[in-house]
Amino acid sequence: MSIPLVDLAAQHAEVAEEIEAGLADVFATTAFIGGKAVGEFELAYADFTQVSHCIGVANGTDALELALRGVGVQAGGEVILPANTFIATAEAVSRIGAIPVLVDVDPDYLLIDPNLVAAAITKRTQAIVPVHLFGQVAPVEKIIEIAAPLGIPVVEDAAQSQGATRFGRFAGGLGDAAGTSFYPGKNLGAAGDAGAVTTNRADVAERVRLIGAHGSAKKYVHDVVGFNSRLDTVQAVVLKAKLARLAGWNELRRAAAARYTELLADVPGVRTPNSMPGNNDVWHLYVVRVPNRDAVLHSLHEAGIGAGIHYPYPLHLTRAYAGLGYQFGDFPVSERAANEILSLPLFPHITQAQQRQVVEALRTLRPRAVKGTLVEVALGPLSQVSI
Numbered sequence: 001m002s003i004p005l006v007d008l009a010a011q012h013a014e015v016a017e018e019i020e021a022g023l024a025d026v027f028a029t030t031a032f033i034g035g036k037a038v039g040e041f042e043l044a045y046a047d048f049t050q051v052s053h054c055i056g057v058a059n060g061t062d063a064l065e066l067a068l069r070g071v072g073v074q075a076g077g078e079v080i081l082p083a084n085t086f087i088a089t090a091e092a093v094s095r096i097g098a099i100p101v102l103v104d105v106d107p108d109y110l111l112i113d114p115n116l117v118a119a120a121i122t123k124r125t126q127a128i129v130p131v132h133l134f135g136q137v138a139p140v141e142k143i144i145e146i147a148a149p150l151g152i153p154v155v156e157d158a159a160q161s162q163g164a165t166r167f168g169r170f171a172g173g174l175g176d177a178a179g180t181s182f183y184p185g186k187n188l189g190a191a192g193d194a195g196a197v198t199t200n201r202a203d204v205a206e207r208v209r210l211i212g213a214h215g216s217a218k219k220y221v222h223d224v225v226g227f228n229s230r231l232d233t234v235q236a237v238v239l240k241a242k243l244a245r246l247a248g249w250n251e252l253r254r255a256a257a258a259r260y261t262e263l264l265a266d267v268p269g270v271r272t273p274n275s276m277p278g279n280n281d282v283w284h285l286y287v288v289r290v291p292n293r294d295a296v297l298h299s300l301h302e303a304g305i306g307a308g309i310h311y312p313y314p315l316h317l318t319r320a321y322a323g324l325g326y327q328f329g330d331f332p333v334s335e336r337a338a339n340e341i342l343s344l345p346l347f348p349h350i351t352q353a354q355q356r357q358v359v360e361a362l363r364t365l366r367p368r369a370v371k372g373t374l375v376e377v378a379l380g381p382l383s384q385v386s387i
Protein backbone atom coordinates (compact mmCIF):
# COMPACT_ATOMS: atom_id res chain seq x y z
CA MET A 1 0.00 0.00 0.00
CA SER A 2 1.46 3.33 -0.97
CA ILE A 3 1.51 6.15 1.56
CA PRO A 4 1.39 9.78 0.43
CA LEU A 5 3.42 12.51 2.11
CA VAL A 6 0.16 14.32 2.83
CA ASP A 7 -3.38 13.00 2.55
CA LEU A 8 -6.04 15.68 2.78
CA ALA A 9 -9.04 13.50 1.90
CA ALA A 10 -9.94 12.45 5.44
CA GLN A 11 -9.61 16.04 6.62
CA HIS A 12 -11.94 17.28 3.94
CA ALA A 13 -14.49 14.56 4.63
CA GLU A 14 -14.91 15.86 8.19
CA VAL A 15 -15.88 19.34 7.02
CA ALA A 16 -17.45 18.64 3.62
CA GLU A 17 -21.07 19.17 4.64
CA GLU A 18 -20.40 22.35 6.55
CA ILE A 19 -18.42 23.74 3.63
CA GLU A 20 -21.16 22.87 1.16
CA ALA A 21 -23.72 24.74 3.22
CA GLY A 22 -21.39 27.72 3.59
CA LEU A 23 -20.63 27.78 -0.13
CA ALA A 24 -24.33 27.57 -1.02
CA ASP A 25 -24.78 30.72 1.02
CA VAL A 26 -21.88 32.50 -0.72
CA PHE A 27 -23.25 31.65 -4.15
CA ALA A 28 -26.80 32.58 -3.14
CA THR A 29 -25.65 36.02 -2.04
CA THR A 30 -22.85 36.25 -4.67
CA ALA A 31 -20.69 37.99 -2.05
CA PHE A 32 -17.49 36.54 -3.47
CA ILE A 33 -15.26 39.34 -2.18
CA GLY A 34 -15.60 40.55 1.38
CA GLY A 35 -18.53 38.28 2.20
CA LYS A 36 -19.44 37.75 5.81
CA ALA A 37 -17.37 34.58 6.14
CA VAL A 38 -14.21 36.68 5.65
CA GLY A 39 -14.77 38.84 8.72
CA GLU A 40 -15.96 35.85 10.72
CA PHE A 41 -12.87 33.87 9.87
CA GLU A 42 -10.56 36.80 10.64
CA LEU A 43 -12.09 37.15 14.09
CA ALA A 44 -12.01 33.41 14.71
CA TYR A 45 -8.37 33.12 13.63
CA ALA A 46 -7.34 36.13 15.73
CA ASP A 47 -9.07 34.48 18.69
CA PHE A 48 -7.43 31.11 17.99
CA THR A 49 -3.98 32.71 17.74
CA GLN A 50 -4.70 35.06 20.66
CA VAL A 51 -3.81 38.19 18.73
CA SER A 52 -5.74 41.45 18.42
CA HIS A 53 -5.81 41.60 14.62
CA CYS A 54 -6.04 39.15 11.73
CA ILE A 55 -6.22 40.31 8.12
CA GLY A 56 -7.07 37.67 5.53
CA VAL A 57 -5.03 37.95 2.32
CA ALA A 58 -4.56 36.09 -0.95
CA ASN A 59 -1.65 33.80 0.02
CA GLY A 60 1.22 33.37 2.45
CA THR A 61 3.82 35.19 0.38
CA ASP A 62 1.56 38.25 0.21
CA ALA A 63 0.97 37.93 3.95
CA LEU A 64 4.72 38.11 4.61
CA GLU A 65 5.19 41.01 2.21
CA LEU A 66 2.30 42.90 3.78
CA ALA A 67 3.52 42.18 7.32
CA LEU A 68 6.98 43.48 6.36
CA ARG A 69 5.52 46.58 4.71
CA GLY A 70 3.27 46.98 7.73
CA VAL A 71 6.23 47.29 10.10
CA GLY A 72 7.93 49.74 7.74
CA VAL A 73 10.27 47.71 5.52
CA GLN A 74 11.10 49.69 2.39
CA ALA A 75 13.10 49.36 -0.80
CA GLY A 76 16.82 49.30 -0.09
CA GLY A 77 16.40 48.08 3.50
CA GLU A 78 17.86 44.83 4.78
CA VAL A 79 15.84 42.00 6.28
CA ILE A 80 17.52 39.17 8.19
CA LEU A 81 16.17 35.64 7.67
CA PRO A 82 17.44 32.06 7.88
CA ALA A 83 19.17 30.40 4.91
CA ASN A 84 17.16 27.27 5.67
CA THR A 85 13.60 28.16 4.70
CA PHE A 86 11.15 28.05 1.82
CA ILE A 87 12.04 30.62 -0.81
CA ALA A 88 8.83 32.62 -0.20
CA THR A 89 10.33 34.09 2.99
CA ALA A 90 12.98 35.80 0.89
CA GLU A 91 10.68 36.58 -2.04
CA ALA A 92 8.47 38.66 0.24
CA VAL A 93 11.52 40.78 1.05
CA SER A 94 12.68 41.04 -2.56
CA ARG A 95 9.26 42.11 -3.82
CA ILE A 96 9.52 45.20 -1.63
CA GLY A 97 12.91 45.93 -3.15
CA ALA A 98 14.56 45.17 0.19
CA ILE A 99 17.55 42.83 0.51
CA PRO A 100 17.47 39.42 2.21
CA VAL A 101 20.40 39.01 4.60
CA LEU A 102 20.86 35.36 5.43
CA VAL A 103 22.01 33.74 8.66
CA ASP A 104 22.57 30.08 9.45
CA VAL A 105 20.35 27.88 11.61
CA ASP A 106 21.15 26.02 14.81
CA PRO A 107 22.23 22.38 14.40
CA ASP A 108 19.65 20.90 16.78
CA TYR A 109 16.37 22.33 15.48
CA LEU A 110 17.44 23.84 12.14
CA LEU A 111 15.75 27.13 13.12
CA ILE A 112 17.28 30.62 12.83
CA ASP A 113 20.22 30.83 15.26
CA PRO A 114 19.73 33.89 17.48
CA ASN A 115 23.46 33.88 18.25
CA LEU A 116 24.18 34.73 14.61
CA VAL A 117 21.59 37.47 14.27
CA ALA A 118 23.47 40.24 16.08
CA ALA A 119 26.44 40.02 13.71
CA ALA A 120 24.15 40.36 10.68
CA ILE A 121 22.55 43.62 11.88
CA THR A 122 23.59 46.82 10.14
CA LYS A 123 22.29 50.40 10.07
CA ARG A 124 20.09 49.32 7.16
CA THR A 125 18.39 46.39 8.97
CA GLN A 126 14.64 47.01 8.89
CA ALA A 127 13.29 43.67 10.16
CA ILE A 128 14.24 40.20 11.33
CA VAL A 129 12.18 37.18 10.22
CA PRO A 130 12.31 34.04 12.34
CA VAL A 131 10.70 31.14 10.46
CA HIS A 132 8.78 28.53 12.46
CA LEU A 133 9.96 25.80 10.13
CA PHE A 134 8.35 22.34 10.21
CA GLY A 135 5.83 23.63 12.79
CA GLN A 136 8.59 24.18 15.36
CA VAL A 137 8.52 27.60 16.97
CA ALA A 138 11.72 29.62 16.62
CA PRO A 139 13.11 31.31 19.77
CA VAL A 140 11.51 34.66 18.94
CA GLU A 141 12.06 36.07 22.45
CA LYS A 142 15.83 35.75 22.03
CA ILE A 143 15.65 37.65 18.75
CA ILE A 144 13.47 40.34 20.30
CA GLU A 145 16.06 40.71 23.06
CA ILE A 146 18.59 41.67 20.36
CA ALA A 147 16.24 43.60 18.07
CA ALA A 148 14.07 45.61 20.46
CA PRO A 149 16.82 47.84 21.92
CA LEU A 150 17.73 48.76 18.32
CA GLY A 151 14.12 49.44 17.37
CA ILE A 152 14.16 46.65 14.77
CA PRO A 153 10.78 44.92 14.31
CA VAL A 154 10.42 41.14 14.29
CA VAL A 155 8.11 39.56 11.69
CA GLU A 156 7.37 35.85 12.08
CA ASP A 157 7.01 33.51 9.13
CA ALA A 158 4.21 31.45 10.68
CA ALA A 159 3.24 29.60 7.49
CA GLN A 160 3.99 26.18 9.00
CA SER A 161 3.03 26.80 12.60
CA GLN A 162 -0.70 27.40 13.00
CA GLY A 163 -1.53 26.45 16.58
CA ALA A 164 2.06 25.99 17.79
CA THR A 165 3.04 27.64 21.07
CA ARG A 166 6.22 28.76 22.79
CA PHE A 167 6.01 29.21 26.56
CA GLY A 168 2.24 29.07 26.15
CA ARG A 169 2.00 31.87 23.57
CA PHE A 170 0.96 31.23 20.00
CA ALA A 171 3.24 31.48 16.99
CA GLY A 172 1.96 34.40 14.94
CA GLY A 173 1.58 36.57 18.04
CA LEU A 174 5.15 36.57 19.32
CA GLY A 175 6.63 39.44 17.30
CA ASP A 176 5.47 42.75 15.80
CA ALA A 177 3.55 40.96 13.03
CA ALA A 178 3.39 37.60 11.30
CA GLY A 179 2.50 36.21 7.91
CA THR A 180 0.88 32.82 7.60
CA SER A 181 -0.16 30.66 4.65
CA PHE A 182 -3.26 28.56 4.20
CA TYR A 183 -1.86 26.70 1.19
CA PRO A 184 -3.88 23.44 1.10
CA GLY A 185 -1.15 21.28 2.65
CA LYS A 186 -0.47 23.59 5.61
CA ASN A 187 -1.82 22.65 9.05
CA LEU A 188 -4.77 24.92 8.32
CA GLY A 189 -5.31 24.63 4.59
CA ALA A 190 -7.76 26.30 2.21
CA ALA A 191 -9.13 24.85 -1.02
CA GLY A 192 -6.69 26.96 -2.99
CA ASP A 193 -4.46 29.89 -2.10
CA ALA A 194 -5.03 31.95 1.03
CA GLY A 195 -3.06 33.58 3.83
CA ALA A 196 -3.28 36.00 6.73
CA VAL A 197 -1.35 38.63 8.62
CA THR A 198 -1.64 38.52 12.40
CA THR A 199 -0.46 41.27 14.73
CA ASN A 200 -1.06 42.84 18.11
CA ARG A 201 -0.19 46.29 16.75
CA ALA A 202 -3.16 48.36 15.61
CA ASP A 203 -0.93 50.61 13.48
CA VAL A 204 0.47 47.60 11.61
CA ALA A 205 -2.99 46.11 11.09
CA GLU A 206 -4.21 49.38 9.65
CA ARG A 207 -1.28 49.69 7.23
CA VAL A 208 -1.65 46.08 6.11
CA ARG A 209 -5.36 46.54 5.39
CA LEU A 210 -4.65 49.73 3.51
CA ILE A 211 -1.84 48.37 1.33
CA GLY A 212 -3.64 45.11 0.57
CA ALA A 213 -6.73 46.98 -0.58
CA HIS A 214 -5.26 49.21 -3.31
CA GLY A 215 -4.05 51.70 -0.71
CA SER A 216 -7.61 52.60 0.04
CA ALA A 217 -9.52 52.62 3.34
CA LYS A 218 -12.48 54.37 1.71
CA LYS A 219 -13.65 53.37 -1.75
CA TYR A 220 -11.82 55.28 -4.50
CA VAL A 221 -9.81 57.28 -1.98
CA HIS A 222 -6.24 56.03 -2.45
CA ASP A 223 -3.74 57.14 0.17
CA VAL A 224 -0.74 55.04 -0.83
CA VAL A 225 0.20 52.85 -3.79
CA GLY A 226 -0.86 49.40 -2.70
CA PHE A 227 -1.96 46.27 -4.47
CA ASN A 228 -4.75 43.72 -4.33
CA SER A 229 -4.45 40.89 -1.85
CA ARG A 230 -7.77 39.71 -0.49
CA LEU A 231 -9.02 36.51 1.09
CA ASP A 232 -11.81 35.12 -1.11
CA THR A 233 -15.12 34.49 0.63
CA VAL A 234 -15.06 30.93 -0.71
CA GLN A 235 -11.73 30.28 1.00
CA ALA A 236 -12.94 31.90 4.21
CA VAL A 237 -15.83 29.41 4.32
CA VAL A 238 -13.41 26.49 4.01
CA LEU A 239 -10.98 27.93 6.55
CA LYS A 240 -13.70 28.69 9.11
CA ALA A 241 -14.92 25.10 9.00
CA LYS A 242 -11.41 23.68 9.29
CA LEU A 243 -10.28 26.10 12.00
CA ALA A 244 -12.86 24.62 14.35
CA ARG A 245 -11.03 21.28 14.00
CA LEU A 246 -7.46 22.55 13.89
CA ALA A 247 -6.63 22.05 17.57
CA GLY A 248 -7.78 18.44 17.34
CA TRP A 249 -5.88 17.84 14.10
CA ASN A 250 -2.74 19.32 15.63
CA GLU A 251 -3.13 16.91 18.57
CA LEU A 252 -3.29 14.03 16.09
CA ARG A 253 -0.11 15.32 14.43
CA ARG A 254 1.60 15.51 17.84
CA ALA A 255 0.57 11.94 18.63
CA ALA A 256 1.80 10.74 15.23
CA ALA A 257 5.11 12.57 15.66
CA ALA A 258 5.59 11.03 19.12
CA ARG A 259 4.81 7.61 17.66
CA TYR A 260 7.42 8.02 14.91
CA THR A 261 10.00 9.08 17.48
CA GLU A 262 9.24 6.01 19.59
CA LEU A 263 9.21 3.59 16.64
CA LEU A 264 12.41 5.04 15.17
CA ALA A 265 14.33 4.96 18.44
CA ASP A 266 15.98 1.64 17.61
CA VAL A 267 16.46 2.24 13.88
CA PRO A 268 20.17 2.89 13.40
CA GLY A 269 21.23 5.84 11.30
CA VAL A 270 18.01 7.83 11.69
CA ARG A 271 18.14 11.02 13.73
CA THR A 272 14.67 12.04 14.91
CA PRO A 273 13.60 15.67 15.49
CA ASN A 274 13.24 17.24 18.94
CA SER A 275 11.14 20.09 20.22
CA MET A 276 12.95 23.08 21.66
CA PRO A 277 12.28 23.34 25.41
CA GLY A 278 9.27 25.64 25.93
CA ASN A 279 7.65 24.65 22.63
CA ASN A 280 4.45 22.80 21.90
CA ASP A 281 5.11 22.27 18.18
CA VAL A 282 2.53 21.29 15.57
CA TRP A 283 4.60 19.03 13.29
CA HIS A 284 3.71 20.50 9.94
CA LEU A 285 6.52 18.21 8.82
CA TYR A 286 8.29 15.38 10.59
CA VAL A 287 11.88 15.73 9.43
CA VAL A 288 14.49 13.09 10.23
CA ARG A 289 18.13 13.18 9.25
CA VAL A 290 19.88 10.27 7.56
CA PRO A 291 23.42 10.10 6.16
CA ASN A 292 22.71 8.66 2.68
CA ARG A 293 19.56 10.64 2.20
CA ASP A 294 19.18 10.62 -1.59
CA ALA A 295 19.50 6.84 -1.76
CA VAL A 296 17.07 6.42 1.14
CA LEU A 297 14.58 8.78 -0.47
CA HIS A 298 14.85 6.94 -3.77
CA SER A 299 14.22 3.58 -2.10
CA LEU A 300 11.29 4.93 -0.09
CA HIS A 301 9.72 6.22 -3.29
CA GLU A 302 10.24 2.81 -4.91
CA ALA A 303 8.44 1.31 -1.93
CA GLY A 304 5.52 3.68 -2.53
CA ILE A 305 6.28 5.96 0.41
CA GLY A 306 5.90 9.64 -0.40
CA ALA A 307 8.79 11.04 1.60
CA GLY A 308 10.10 14.50 0.64
CA ILE A 309 12.85 17.07 1.18
CA HIS A 310 12.08 20.42 2.77
CA TYR A 311 14.15 21.98 1.37
CA PRO A 312 16.86 20.54 -0.88
CA TYR A 313 18.69 23.86 -1.44
CA PRO A 314 19.41 26.54 1.17
CA LEU A 315 18.45 29.93 -0.26
CA HIS A 316 22.04 31.01 -1.02
CA LEU A 317 22.53 27.94 -3.23
CA THR A 318 19.48 28.66 -5.41
CA ARG A 319 20.04 30.28 -8.78
CA ALA A 320 17.35 32.81 -7.88
CA TYR A 321 19.45 34.18 -5.02
CA ALA A 322 22.92 33.70 -6.47
CA GLY A 323 22.94 37.46 -6.90
CA LEU A 324 23.14 37.98 -3.14
CA GLY A 325 26.78 36.97 -3.48
CA TYR A 326 26.98 34.21 -0.90
CA GLN A 327 29.10 31.14 -1.50
CA PHE A 328 29.00 27.47 -0.72
CA GLY A 329 30.39 27.16 2.82
CA ASP A 330 28.80 30.36 4.12
CA PHE A 331 26.00 28.56 6.01
CA PRO A 332 27.43 25.14 6.88
CA VAL A 333 24.61 23.95 9.14
CA SER A 334 21.97 24.66 6.50
CA GLU A 335 24.15 23.11 3.79
CA ARG A 336 24.74 19.93 5.75
CA ALA A 337 21.08 19.67 6.73
CA ALA A 338 20.04 19.98 3.08
CA ASN A 339 21.93 16.77 2.37
CA GLU A 340 20.46 14.85 5.31
CA ILE A 341 16.88 15.95 5.88
CA LEU A 342 14.03 13.67 4.96
CA SER A 343 10.35 14.48 5.59
CA LEU A 344 8.31 11.39 6.42
CA PRO A 345 4.60 11.13 5.63
CA LEU A 346 2.68 12.94 8.35
CA PHE A 347 -0.88 14.23 8.42
CA PRO A 348 -3.57 14.17 11.11
CA HIS A 349 -5.27 10.99 9.90
CA ILE A 350 -2.17 8.89 9.23
CA THR A 351 -2.74 5.44 10.71
CA GLN A 352 -0.48 3.53 13.07
CA ALA A 353 -0.18 0.82 10.39
CA GLN A 354 1.02 3.41 7.85
CA GLN A 355 3.58 4.74 10.30
CA ARG A 356 4.84 1.24 11.06
CA GLN A 357 5.18 0.60 7.33
CA VAL A 358 7.31 3.75 6.93
CA VAL A 359 9.50 2.81 9.89
CA GLU A 360 9.96 -0.78 8.71
CA ALA A 361 10.97 0.49 5.27
CA LEU A 362 13.61 2.70 6.92
CA ARG A 363 14.81 -0.18 9.09
CA THR A 364 15.30 -2.35 6.03
CA LEU A 365 17.23 0.40 4.26
CA ARG A 366 19.74 0.75 7.13
CA PRO A 367 20.63 4.38 6.45
CA ARG A 368 24.40 4.71 6.64
CA ALA A 369 27.14 6.78 5.17
CA VAL A 370 27.90 5.74 1.60
CA LYS A 371 31.20 5.93 -0.23
CA GLY A 372 31.39 8.40 -3.05
CA THR A 373 29.26 11.43 -3.59
CA LEU A 374 25.55 11.34 -3.17
CA VAL A 375 24.95 12.39 -6.74
CA GLU A 376 26.45 9.10 -7.89
CA VAL A 377 23.47 7.33 -6.39
CA ALA A 378 20.91 6.85 -9.11
CA LEU A 379 18.08 9.20 -8.34
CA GLY A 380 14.58 8.63 -9.56
CA PRO A 381 12.39 11.60 -10.34
CA LEU A 382 11.71 13.46 -7.11
CA SER A 383 8.13 13.48 -6.01
CA GLN A 384 6.45 16.67 -7.11
CA VAL A 385 4.22 16.58 -4.06
CA SER A 386 4.82 19.90 -2.43
CA ILE A 387 3.34 20.75 0.89
Ligand SMILES: *Cc1c(COP(=O)(O)O)cnc(C)c1O
Binds near residue numbers: 160181183194387
Ligand atom coordinates in the same frame (compact mmCIF):
# COMPACT_ATOMS: atom_id res chain seq x y z
C1 LIG B 1 4.06 27.93 2.43
C2 LIG B 1 5.09 28.85 2.92
C3 LIG B 1 5.14 30.19 2.55
C4 LIG B 1 4.33 30.81 1.44
O1 LIG B 1 3.02 30.56 1.39
P1 LIG B 1 2.18 30.64 0.01
O2 LIG B 1 0.79 30.61 0.53
O3 LIG B 1 2.53 29.44 -0.79
O4 LIG B 1 2.51 31.91 -0.66
C5 LIG B 1 6.08 31.01 3.17
N1 LIG B 1 6.93 30.53 4.07
C6 LIG B 1 6.95 29.23 4.43
C7 LIG B 1 7.94 28.78 5.45
C8 LIG B 1 6.03 28.35 3.86
O5 LIG B 1 6.07 27.07 4.22
